[in-house]
Amino acid sequence: DVKVTQSSRYLVKRTGEKVFLECVQDMDHENMFWYRQDPGLGLRLIYFSYDVKMKEKGDIPEGYSVSREKKERFSLILESASTNQTSMYLCASSFTPVANQPQHFGDGTRLSIL
Amino acid sequence: GESVGLHLPTLSVQEGDNSIINCAYSNSASDYFIWYKQESGKGPQFIIDIRSNMDKRQGQRVTVLLNKTVKHLSLQIAATQPGDSAVYFCAENYGGATNKLIFGTGTLLAVQP
Numbered sequence: 001d002v003k004v005t006q007s008s009r010y011l012v013k014r015t016g017e018k019v020f021l022e023c024v025q026d027m028d029h030e031n032m033f034w035y036r037q038d039p040g041l042g043l044r045l046i047y048f049s050y051d052v053k054m055k056e057k058g059d060i061p062e063g064y065s066v067s068r069e070k071k072e073r074f075s076l077i078l079e080s081a082s083t084n085q086t087s088m089y090l091c092a093s094s095f096t097p098v099a100n101q102p103q104h105f106g107d108g109t110r111l112s113i114l
Numbered sequence: 115g116e117s118v119g120l121h122l123p124t125l126s127v128q129e130g131d132n133s134i135i136n137c138a139y140s141n142s143a144s145d146y147f148i149w150y151k152q153e154s155g156k157g158p159q160f161i162i163d164i165r166s167n168m169d170k171r172q173g174q175r176v177t178v179l180l181n182k183t184v185k186h187l188s189l190q191i192a193a194t195q196p197g198d199s200a201v202y203f204c205a206e207n208y209g210g211a212t213n214k215l216i217f218g219t220g221t222l223l224a225v226q227p
Contacts, residue, residue, distance in 0.1 A: 040122075040219065041219070042220065048214065090157055100145065100165060103215060105150075107155075107156050108156070108157050
């Protein structure tokens with residue numbers, strides 16, 4: 001089974017802090033994704049990466065950056081945390097170059113910015 | 115903590131009954147669709163997928179139906195069990211090989227004993 005592991009289940013940070021969320025997958029997947037999930041809004045794509053050191057903006061990249069130095073690890077960075085970034089953050093991965101593959105998710109990090 | 119089930123449409127069924135969860139997708143060019151289950155405090159879990167060249171696909175106790183004419187997807191769960199209680203949402207692939215997905219907002223399935 002695919003295993004996507006997010007380093008923290010719960011995280012509390014203060015406004016203005018730089019926050020790192022880490023995600024590791026064990027299936028040698030090329031694609032990795034970061035989403036945030038808010039009630040009533042569903043999953044919204046922040047950034048994705050289709051290879052090491054490659055990244056593309058998703059639908060809501062403002063206030064975030066990402067890093068992919070190794071294939072199995074994809075980090076989401078909140079450069080200067082703000083209260084409107086309080087949310088559930090979900091990491092996912094999928095296999096390419098075969099198209100039409102499901103994304104597999106971690107269990108999420110619930111981030112609170114005070 | 116705050117649940118992703120808030121603000122969602124809810125389907126309430128009796129244990130042992132069949133459940134049907136519906137989803138309208140947005141892009142007529144989408145060629146791949148997935149159903150996910152999300153239990154409280156967990157990430158979305160893959161249930162079943164279907165490609166646009168198919169109308170129906172069956173798994174264990176689940177069936178997905180695709181109607182491309184009206185851009186409609188449904189998930190049928192047979193003999194619903196308490197462990198099926200969760201938020202279910204569909205996703206469509208609009209990104210080709212990059213597997214970018216558009217997600218629906220979900221339906222909360224509540225199974226009554």
